[in-house]
Amino acid sequence: MYELATLARGGVLLTVWALAAGWPPGRLAARLRRDGWQRLCRGAWAAPGKETDWRVRETALQLLRPRRVCSHGTAARLHRIELLTAPSALPGSRASLPPEDVCLRRGLRATTAARTVADLIRTCGSREEAVVTADSALARRVVEGVRRDPLVRYGELAAQLAVRRPGAPRARAWLALANPASGSPAETVARLRMGDAGLLPECQPPLRTPGGRALHPDFLFRAAGLAVEVEGYAYHGTRRAHERDIARFNALQSCPEIRRVLRFTAREVFTRPDRMTAAVRAALADLGG
Known part of the structure; x- marks a missing residue:
């Protein structure tokens, strides 16, 4: 033996x-x-002694059931697609899928990024959840400390949602709101909430300081010279990141297009978006924008 x-x-x-x-x-x-x-x-x-996390458990299940394919929340985690709310469990497995909708991701069989996003958008309970998912997959992001390129193209998602499946019509309407310039889930929600209030800024526009440094504010109301920044604690959670953030804030204010900068925490965006939009509207009125 x-x-x-x-x-x-x-x-x-x-x-x-x-x-x-x-x-x-x-x-x-x-x-x-x-x-x-x-x-x-x-x-x-x-x-x-081996750590038995969700990947180890899914590996065991796929070894036992060779046709098992990760989907939905499990596939999103494998692809490093950000979700607005992390599922309490990681649901989602399929036994029968077209071969073109299946790939190998981090050692596990999973639905492709396009199929994963389409599945999630079709089953999302809110517009915010759907657009956050689409924005994340369409954008270049740092997720779980890993820098990754965009996972899908808009046309790939549109093609997936053109297939007649439950929830597809609503999902197509939500996909139209996606913007690959979004830098984080909080930025996506801020953009949607400002849009609801009739506020339509540019997203991540390229600017340069007098010294030539390139910057991309989260949002810019160009006519008024108002920049809006959304700060997430995950990105600014160290002393060095905080120092880098202060330097960036000072540099942003030196750009000739900028007259004022408003900053909001991700918590404010998620829990009190009305305060954010009211502050933006008041600043625009003050600046004459």
């Missing part, structure tokens, strides 16, 4: 592999318990 560790793949052992290697069922169960193997699900174990 082979040692159990040599039968495992990536720290995951299926019971059927051990039985095929000659381990008697009773002896196998005793050995697994004695050595501290961790039960992931029926028929699958993780090596002693």
Whole structure:
């Protein structure tokens, strides 16, 4: 009989592999318990001491069920697509999908980015959730500390949503609100809320300081010279990031197009967007914009 560790793949052992290697069922169960193997699900174990996160559990499930494909929230996490609210669980698996809608992502079979976003938008409960998802996939982002390029093109999402599936008409209307210039979920929600209030700024426009430094404010009301910045704690959570942010804020105010800068926290955007839009409207009136 082979040692159990040599039968495992990536720290995951299926019971059927051990039985095929000659381990008697009773002896196998005793050995697994004695050595501290961790039960992931029926028929699958993780090596002693291995961290059993969602990826390890999904790996075990895909080893047990070769046709299983991650979808929805699980696929979004694999692709590093930001969601407005993280699901309490990571639902979503499919057993039957067209081959063109399936890819290998971080070692697991998953729906492609385009199919993932389309599935999520069609099942989202709100416009904000849908547009945040689309913006994230369309944009170049840093997610979970990893810098990634845009995952999809607008045309790919439109083609996915052109297929007749439940929720597609509403999803197409929400997709029309997407903007790949958005830099974060908070920026997406701020843009939508300002639009609801009749405020239509430019998103991430290119500016230059007198010294030639390139800057992209989150939003710009060019006629009034008003810039609006949305600050997320995840991005500014270290001393060095805070110092960098202050330097950027000072540089932004030196741009010839800028007369005033308003800054809002992501928390304000999510919980009190009415205050944000009221402050923007008051600043525009003060600036004559």
